[in-house]
Amino acid sequence: MKIVDLSRELHHRSPTYPGHPPVIHGVWKTHEESFVESGHVHGLASMFISMPDHAGTHIDAPRHFGPSGLPIDQYPLEKCIVPGICIDLRHIVPCRTA
Ligand SMILES: [Zn+2]
DSSP, X not given: OOOOOOOOOOOTTOOBSTTSOOOXXXXXXXXXXXXXXXXXXXXXXXXXXXXXXXXXXXXXXXXXXXXXXXXXXXXXXXXXXXXXXOOOOTTSOOOOOO
């Protein structure tokens, strides 16, 4: 069995569900800032990400649909891996809109 990760790449301002907060990604501290703040002991660069739970590739937990549903941290990972088929559509010209 070959497992294929179909996740979309997340980046600053990745599309989210309408009305939900945006994906925000950025630098929290640079090596230089951290080095100065630590009293010249270490310089650890840090990034941050803030996002709603309906951004990018995600699964809607059963809890999303009702308070008695399973929260995502209790949802069996095995159910996230399913058989699939691969269809090569590269010969079809993409539609253009607008
Ligand atoms: Zn969702």
